[in-house]
Amino acid sequence: MTAATHRALVRRSPDARGRTLVDVAEVPTPSLGPGDALLAPVIAGVCGTDWQILRGLRDDPSPVLGHEGVARVVEPGDTGLPVGTTVTVNPTHPDDPSFLLGHNLPGLWAERARIPASAVRAGLVVPVPDGADEPRVAALAEPLASALYGLDIAVHTTRPAALVVWGDGIVGRLAREAWQYELPGLHTLLVGHGADAVDPHDGGLPELLAGLPSPVAVVIVTPRTGTGEALTTVDRHVRGTLLVDVHAGLPSGDMPLAGRTVDVAALRAANCGGAPWPPRVYPFDRPAGPLLLSGHRGVAREHLLRAFGLLLARRQEPATPFGAEVLTHETGLDEAADLVNSALTSPGRAVDGRRVLKAAIRVGGQP
Structure with a gap:
């Protein structure tokens, strides 16, 4: 150079x-x-x-x-x-x-x-703090910050009794770990293709979704081609209050949801970089129980600093550091x-x- x-x-x-x-x-x-x-x-x-x-x-x-x-x-x-x-x-x-x-x-x-x-x-x-240039910390802080942003929106809206993470990639796994850390005892279901996840096309998934205790929070972190399927599936099968964080991107335009058509991409974009606060959460009536729909793009400075702090604080405790998998x-x-x-x-x-x-x-x- x-x-x-x-x-x-x-x-x-x-x-x-x-x-x-x-x-x-x-x-x-x-x-x-x-x-x-x-x-x-x-x-x-x-x-x-x-x-x-x-x-x-x-x-x-x-x-x-x-x-x-x-x-x-x-x-x-x-x-x-x-x-x-x-x-x-x-x-x-x-x-x-x-x-x-x-x-x-x-x-x-x-x-x-x-x-x-x-x-x-x-x-x-x-x-950022000292130690932030460690590969695990540096590479995971931004996706963890995004997971924390979604968690903040959900907890501000209603305290969930169960969590569905739909998508077992980077953000999905970090989201599961962060939610379980912040909300001990939370009933959690991971949907994806890994050995520890339920396949999205598993015939038993609708029954698992229907049996979750309410309120149920759902974090959708699929590739953008899978967001619509995930959203319509939980809308169809979850009973009681359903709070959905559309973390994943999706094409613009209307899609069927809660018995009507909704431009979910536009609603997702309403929360960006931590603003506004309180966040925008959109309620919809449905026969199985209310749907509270939100999403977000980007993160705020405080989310990033909180993510770095969490990753650094848990390097040694517990034995498996946060995000190690x-x-x-x-x-x-x-x-x-x-x-x-x-x-x-x-x-x-x-x-x-x-x-x-x-x-x-x-x-x-x-x-």
Whole structure:
């Protein structure tokens, strides 16, 4: 790397199946405008949304992905932070859709990342505690923060007696762990394809859903292609009060729900980055009991800091650290292309005999 260039994981053009594999390449280091900050990523996460982009299921244009992780300040811009400060970046700007790190702007899968002044002024560059550059902590903090945001919305609305997590990927497993930690004794059902989950097409699932104690909270964290099926299934089978957090994305437009058609995507977007508070929760009448529908995009600064604190506090207690089952792979930047490309082209997203859930890329963070 020189001052003028740096290395990054850069997406190729789509292949015949729409997938964009990646290569480690030397790219120009971005020039900075007034107030812009330049960061040196230390650890970057690979999340479920990244896999959707790489598989061609989303049309996000950024050539360099990565919206989760920690970095060190190289050029502080308007952050007011000393050079070398360890920070994370809140990837979603609640008031400016033109900033979506690693989606429509180059992200953290690189040795340098430019954060525009508008995002800096909005407080999206967040100093983090000592120890936050540990791979498990750095890679899991943002998805855990999102799970905590959904938990806050639910608890503000009604205290659930049971939890259904529909989707057993990164956020789903972190959500289950966070809810059980915050609400001891909560009856929990995980729906997904793992060995500890009930398959969504299991013939016994409707009976399991109908037998849950009310109120029932449901966190939907499927790929966007599965959100509608999950939502209509719990609407059909859960009895009593049903509180749904639509964490997962879904196409815009009306879908059948609670005996009517509802634009769930629009309702999901009503809560963004922690605002407004109290959150928007939409009630619907249905014969089996009331439906309280909410969702959210992004997280607030306090969610991120709370997630880092939880991950750091539980490194040694209990014996299995928080989120330990979720971080399945670690790699350096030089080897990251092989990991990503192998996962994209293998059945079941498996690398080294294990399905990739969360991967952490050790980028370096050298100033």
